[in-house]
Amino acid sequence: IAKGASLLTGRLPVRNGFYTTNAHARNAYTPQEIVGGISKDEILLPQVLKKKGYVNKIIGKWHLGHRAHHLPLEHGFDEWFGAPNCHFGPYNSSDRPNVPVYNNSQMVGRYYEEFGIDKKTGESNLTQIYLEEGLDFIFHQNMAQRPFFLYWAADATHAPVYASKRFLGKSQRGRYGDAVMELDYSVGQMLAWLRALGIDKDTFVFFTSDNGAAVMSGPKQSGSNGPFLCGKETTFEGGMREPAIAWWPGHIPAGTVSQQLGTVMDLFSTSLSLAGLSVPDDRLIDGLDLSPVLHNNTLINRPIFYYRGNEMMAVRVGPYKAHYWTWSNSWEEFNQGINFCPGQEVAGVTTHTQQEHTMQPLIFHLGRDPGEKYPISAGTKEYQDVLSRITAVVEKHKKGLVPGVPQLNMCDMAVMNWAPPGCEKLGKCLKAPKSQPWKCDWPH
């Protein structure tokens, strides 16, 4: 979630406000009861792109707040087809409404109602609908000869996993694999469409994931993080490291492999650079302009800071990663069977209490040890050398850090998607309960 905010602002959550200070080092996100969302003070990628006449569309999940003033069209997007929250459900409409699907600023239905998801069979046409929306948008912008930014944020492969009928049962990886196959097909269709329209050499396409596989969902509802430790919701590599593909025929040679370490925040700076625009100069932008990497496969040495809330959990510098805090999830949650690291257990690393290592961070060499299994012994010269390099990087970072006002601290059942704009026409307005705000509590 914080990833969408980071991608679109080019800034760490701790700077752009998309975080909580309620609970130390816990993962905040944006369920329907969240009061806040993306701050009006933040400048989003589509807002800057407008300066050059770009038409901006988001298709799919927004997740930067679902109340009217948080929605995409209030933050620089010209069009939207999709939902403000995740496709969890179905709900009974009295305790909790089903999540609405919007066409621009009006709802056109709700998940599990007009937009079916059969949790038993796993069938849903959502990805196909989002694909059609994408193809249609590309076609119309091309006809109008306008530059465009399409943020295609399909819900798939988030659990509950679904695929449309023609993909169900087709992969060797169960329903999750079917969903991946449909996603892959859909991206392929969009690329083919760009070629067919003759604009493939003018269109920069970037594909990546916002976090590692949610391995706590078990094998039927999630992928695998390969050699990496744990998964989504953690600051171990399984939660944070993703592959990415950049596609731009005539500009990026096909088959090029880059070892550049990037973050989704770089998409902000890189996209603006490619569009001939500058990043905002009135605030600190964390994202780097990776266009030299795309064009010349250069390597830019840069640190990465891994946060949970306002706590810096870990830092990556070169091939080394230092953990200042470790935990996967709480004992309480773990004992209920929620496991962020199933089948994995590294003593003193995948801890179920929040363990501080500030005085002597756990340091891994991710080249030799991509699975974060063998902390480098603190007595070695390698450890001391690396620690002094990392310490300098961390001190500089902390010195320049002005935390944003945390936007995800308050919850209220009254703010849920009871009566989104457009519900009247559809006869789908629900009655909200009385407002009773509370400080959100985060389970992990």
Added chain:
Amino acid sequence: IAKGASLLTGRLPVRNGFYTTNAHARNAYTPQEIVGGISKDEILLPQVLKKKGYVNKIIGKWHLGHRAHHLPLEHGFDEWFGAPNCHFGPYNSSDRPNVPVYNNSQMVGRYYEEFGIDKKTGESNLTQIYLEEGLDFIFHQNMAQRPFFLYWAADATHAPVYASKRFLGKSQRGRYGDAVMELDYSVGQMLAWLRALGIDKDTFVFFTSDNGAAVMSGPKQSGSNGPFLCGKETTFEGGMREPAIAWWPGHIPAGTVSQQLGTVMDLFSTSLSLAGLSVPDDRLIDGLDLSPVLHNNTLINRPIFYYRGNEMMAVRVGPYKAHYWTWSNSWEEFNQGINFCPGQEVAGVTTHTQQEHTMQPLIFHLGRDPGEKYPISAGTKEYQDVLSRITAVVEKHKKGLVPGVPQLNMCDMAVMNWAPPGCEKLGKCLKAPKSQPWKCDWPH
């Protein structure tokens, strides 16, 4: 080790005799004190290839027995450059000799003596020497216009890990990565040489590994098994599953991906098929002819049986794998810090006692669950359906199984490489101790 015997005989160790019955379900191998080796009764790939005039050479590690009658030139190879055992050492020459390096049937030196391996710096020219031998052999067979079989079995990347000077420190993966890089370079050189000689379209090249990364050696001396469970010495996927590359320009389309499940035993049957030869018809051959897979990317449905000694530990049928016995290694060894599954722990699966599951095997769907983390619940219809399919396959297999005479049961310090043929000329003969045979004991 059993892999080399399987590759060259096309038969399971339990059939070709390359196993032990001393200790239940323990891993036998061929240290210098082993008395036995590959049986004279077995027919090896080069012996069959000779019928069509092939010249056969092995370069590198043999490991099918180091006593005179076990050596490669006694079993169908025309040439050999390499060593009968692994490059462990250095030894002090009184308790244990260093392993000899042979040129055909004469020793030309020993590891750590004439063939240096600097364990401190990690420098050794062994891979370069083996590469030069390979290039030279290919050149001479081509000049003579004779068909050839080159079994290039480099010691690298076995621990202790080494690389030559120009590769040391060059990878992003430490010394192990350097060794992989040199291996990759060496294979590339041989392919380039085939192209330069104009015989690339007439030469079938197959590259694979004989087992998963030896993760018990820690990150500095071993690779990673990615998403798979445990590593070498186990019958979990991390020990058994390997990628493989088949290269044959003009015959196998470049970039083809096959989902075919194969074993090294298939190389026996496939190579003979490609050479226009039949497999021996007087014995059961486990290897399949995969040439239809190579030519037409067909898929052959076949089971795989995973043994330790004479115990069938597990069976793979389609995407399912059933474990009849589980264990990684003993508590005794584990408590000494030897860990075949570092950072991994799946309750009831990575056990440190030998647990029998014959009545209710643990079954995994390797598509949904490549890491063998989620046994399918025995109460489900899926489990019952799969079990009945697998049971039929296992019963058929067991019915047709005639175990070979186990060759790896006896050990004796007197049989070590004290005075290999050729040692006199070099002044490198050592005095053997008195013969005192014992039943070998295997640690895991």
